[in-house]
Amino acid sequence: MSIDFTKAVGIHPEALKLRAERTKILASNIANESTPGFQARDMDFASALSERVNADGADGGLSLDTGDDALKYRVPFHPAQDGSTVELGVEQAQFSQNASDFSTSLQFINIQLKGLAKAINGQ
Template sequence: MGLNISRAHELMKSAMDYRAARQDIIAGNIANADTPFYRPKDISFEDTLAQKSAEIFKDKSQTLQMAQTNGAHLGPIGSDSSKPTTFFRDGHMARNDGNSVDLDVETTEMAKNSTMFNALTAALKKDSALFKSVIDASGKTS
């Protein structure tokens, strides 16, 4: 495990990983715009990021426990909450070949994702620069 600059730094790194994965999926959708019967995919990571944030900042208010009304009932099945959920982005008219990729939607989603990725990059740089300035200032003797 590396140096932990701040709790927010870890969250921003996770968000960047998810944004990079989403960029790959959107690029795959665009690449398959002419593939018959292709359905565009996307990932949902906002819930996963909220869980990660609650975990990092020790906020347990967003945890919902499953009620078990009878001792004979099965308990909850654990899932890996560190992975985003992949789903098919439907709702667009399929063409005659069954493909439902809408290039306008895909390029818009890619632009929004790129903007968020760039904002995260800037925030990480600022967070790192603040940490570096504290180290530099503590190394100087008066």
């Protein structure tokens, strides 16, 4: 009898890949906070994850494509005079929440793998 690890850990590996990509996007926004005219970008995580999970069943593989089509421009609460849409507080909050969600998915995978190890060892 074989163990299908993709079923055992659920969607969390795909979530980790998307969270890592979103971390890069948010870090880019923060790094360009003082760049005049820079347009802050972000992804709709829920729809991106849904697409990855649905694509996984269709062609047997995940494609992490967060190109320009997947990224959306962030609408600022208080537009800057230089045309930049980066609001440091918003970006930092999104970055922090994304890091927390990344950690949570990683903990779920860790718990699932520990449970599988116990089952394999007969505990």
